[in-house]
Amino acid sequence: MQSTVRTTVSDPIDAVWKVLADHEGLSDWGPGISASLTTPGRAEPNGVGAVRRISTPLPAPAIVEEVTTFEPGRRLSYKALSGVPLRNYRCDVVLEEAGGGTAISYTVLADQRVPLVEKALTKVIAAGLLNGLVRAVRKAD
Template identity: 35%
Template sequence: MRIQRIAAETTTEASPEEVWALLSDRSTWPSWSPLGSHTAERLGEGGNPDALGGIARFVTGRHCVREEIVEREPTGRLSYTLLSGLPLRDYRAVVELTPAGTGTHIRWSATFFPGRPGTGWIYRIALTRIFRGMVTGLAAAAPVGN
């Protein structure tokens, strides 16, 4: 099976710090994205649920996914892996925030292997749609100039 790659990106007038404030707090994700409810399942470093090692659960419709933060560079990069919830292997998502003039370019990408042969294209389409909602929602929700 081939590795699958997906990405969505947009630019906002909000600064990287303003975007990071929302991105780095996963409890806000359901308010600006297509994701459903959020529960912090395990605290990460320093007792922060959104630090390295922090595990969150998102329930959207019938789907419940668990994700762990594996990389965190404030105002620049957040990476997480899928622990359970979708039939995918080696799933890793990366959100990159890059200064763009006075605003921020947001890129949300992921790589994974389908759990079953012939299903990669289905997950690529579905997850790309979700990622588009993630980046546009994050860009719209980030306050400008606060």
């Protein structure tokens, strides 16, 4: 099961990619978020194999994610290793040029166990992540 949300920003792809691929910069995505890179990627620090730890102000365990796809300026994918209540949780973010700006597609995928519950949750998560990315891109301007 998957949920995809899309938007277009006026910023160029390089500016959006810079924010998206900066794992420790996730701290700028929302109030109270803390992020750190716990394991660097194999070929480059933020690339495939990189593991990041994200804490929120909510009383919940930290989220630990591993980067699975890293195509600079184009695509970043990751999967949850822990801290997410969805089974087989993963995300795929695709960037495309859009008339001088950037079209962003944020997809959240997970196994469905309870009909409608995971679908609603993945939609909320995808929208929240996309909004956080857009907010961080605007802040970086």
